[in-house]
Amino acid sequence: VDTSYKRIGEVDDKVKAFLTLDEERARTLAKQLDEVDASAKDVLFGMPIGIKDNIVTKDLRTTCSSKMLENFNPIYDATVMNKLRAAEAITIGKINMDEFAMGSSNENSAFQTTANPWNTDYVPGGSSGGSAAAVAAGEVPFSLGSDTGGSIRQPAAYCGVVGLKPTYGRVSRYGLVAFASSLDQIGPITRSVEDNAYLFEAIAGHCPSDSTSAQLPVPPYHESLTGDIKGLRIAVPSEYLGEGVDPDVRQSILDALAVLEKEGAVWEEVSLPHSKYALAAYYVIASSEASANLARFDGVRYGYRAEGAKDLLDLYKKTRSEGFGDEVKRRIMLGTFALSSGYYDAYYKKAQQVRTLIKKDFDEVFASYDVVIGPTTPTPAFRIGDQLNDPMTMYANDILTIPVNLSGVPALSVPCGFKDGLPLGLQIIGKHFDEATIYRVADVYE
Ligand code: GLN
Numbered sequence: 045v046d047t048s049y050k051r052i053g054e055v056d057d058k059v060k061a062f063l064t065l066d067e068e069r070a071r072t073l074a075k076q077l078d079e080v081d082a083s084a085k086d087v088l089f090g091m092p093i094g095i096k097d098n099i100v101t102k103d104l105r106t107t108c109s110s111k112m113l114e115n116f117n118p119i120y121d122a123t124v125m126n127k128l129r130a131a132e133a134i135t136i137g138k139i140n141m142d143e144f145a146m147g148s149s150n151e152n153s154a155f156q157t158t159a160n161p162w163n164t165d166y167v168p169g170g171s172s173g174g175s176a177a178a179v180a181a182g183e184v185p186f187s188l189g190s191d192t193g194g195s196i197r198q199p200a201a202y203c204g205v206v207g208l209k210p211t212y213g214r215v216s217r218y219g220l221v222a223f224a225s226s227l228d229q230i231g232p233i234t235r236s237v238e239d240n241a242y243l244f245e246a247i248a249g250h251c252p253s254d255s256t257s258a259q260l261p262v263p264p265y266h267e268s269l270t271g272d273i274k275g276l277r278i279a280v281p282s283e284y285l286g287e288g289v290d291p292d293v294r295q296s297i298l299d300a301l302a303v304l305e306k307e308g309a310v311w312e313e314v315s316l317p318h319s320k321y322a323l324a325a326y327y328v329i330a331s332s333e334a335s336a337n338l339a340r341f342d343g344v345r346y347g348y349r350a351e352g353a354k355d356l357l358d359l360y361k362k363t364r365s366e367g368f369g370d371e372v373k374r375r376i377m378l379g380t381f382a383l384s385s386g387y388y389d390a391y392y393k394k395a396q397q398v399r400t401l402i403k404k405d406f407d408e409v410f411a412s413y414d415v416v417i418g419p420t421t422p423t424p425a426f427r428i429g430d431q432l433n434d435p436m437t438m439y440a441n442d443i444l445t446i447p448v449n450l451s452g453v454p455a456l457s458v459p460c461g462f463k464d465g466l467p468l469g470l471q472i473i474g475k476h477f478d479e480a481t482i483y484r485v486a487d488v489y490e
Pocket of ligand 1: 145146147148170171190191192193194195196223330439442
């Protein structure tokens with residue numbers, strides 16, 4: 045805990061990962077744990093962890109990087125926070141993100157833009173950019189992010205750390221501020237695959253407060269790091285190495301495949317033919333769900349309330365106009381439109397049908413292969429400001445991560461080299477609830 049705060053003091057004015065520190069409480073807890081015999085304890089015992097600011101923490105400001113929740117102090121802890129407490133991990137503070145997790149660069153935060161620790165002129169990715177940057181900068185060894193459409197894996201790739209998007213239903217969403225409920229998952233970000241497996245073990249599992257959480261036991265994921273991938277069957281989608289993918293990124297994936305092949309795995313090219321529709325389907329589905337979920341921020345029940353409203357309707361209008369940033373407004377408008385009567389069938393329903401086809405693509409590939417491998421992102425990180433006024437280019441950052449969310453399968457990003465001093469990520473996608481195989485492969489590669 046000392047090391048963590050010391051490092052934050054040294055670098056966070058440049059990295060700008062943390063929004064709120066919880067130093068007094070963290071130090072008190074650390075002192076208490078100092079008195080305990082740690083030898084028989086969980087591996088997370090006394091370990092500092094940073095939490096993305098859309099995971100609610102009791103009596104600790106939870107802003108979603110939005111003016112709307114700038115002074116919001118939750119009255120309860122998310123299930124993952126209770127689980128971390130049970131493992132005796134220590135929360136260091138709350139971490140910057142794109143407002144309500146909408147974005148791919150952290151530039152949509154209402155408060156600050158986190159920088160990529162490898163080169164502070166570049167973005168750390170998003171929306172969990174702060175969580176990835178904090179780990180990459182050595183401020184904390186562990187952090188939690190959330191991934192609705194790439195938001196753990198893309199920043200993990202840009203910052204050179206390990207990030208897992210678990211199977212939908214594997215980690216409780218209770219206490220995760222909802223963006224797109226059918227896609228959102230909380231997941232671990234760490235420096236090594238082994239750390240990742242331990243943190244994942246601590247936060248996974250059934251939760252009665254989340255009706256979509258799966259009633260399956262949590263295996264000891266760290267035991268799957270056996271080093272043995274002999275005979276493992278890897279599928280490499282041609283769509284993941286084709287047009288739009290930087291040639292150096294493509295080469296880094298081919299190099300990684302050569303390493304895995306040497307260890308006894310076999311790989312073949314396959315096709316995920318519907319993945320080209322994933323981005324379009326995602327932005328209809330995610331925006332639709334967001335428009336419904338964000339209706340709760342009305343100036344009455346939570347957070348920000350505009351002053352000087354004439355009546356109730358005016359209060360809603362003023363509060364939402366002043367409280368939300370541009371990207372959030374764009375999503376709410378897109379989603380409201382897609383769900384409106386007369387357009388619902390053409391947009392929302394159609395997008396759900398496309399989603400089913402994308403899932404079927406994965407089901408077919410997984411009938412003959414153990415994992416799917418490709419790049420996490422088509423390029424390394426971009427410069428701060430470069431894509432700010434270009435939402436379509438910004439959305440394309442997640443072209444390789446979004447099919448995974450639409451299918452519900454798990455995927456991990458592990459560092460696989462550099463281009464121009466900026467890290468690249470290898471994406472390993474697994475079958476539903478088979479994170480163990482992903483970890484086994486990632487560990488052999490790492
Ligand atoms: N770039 C995606 C979006 O803006 C990432 C969302 C996420 O995973 N939270 O919707």
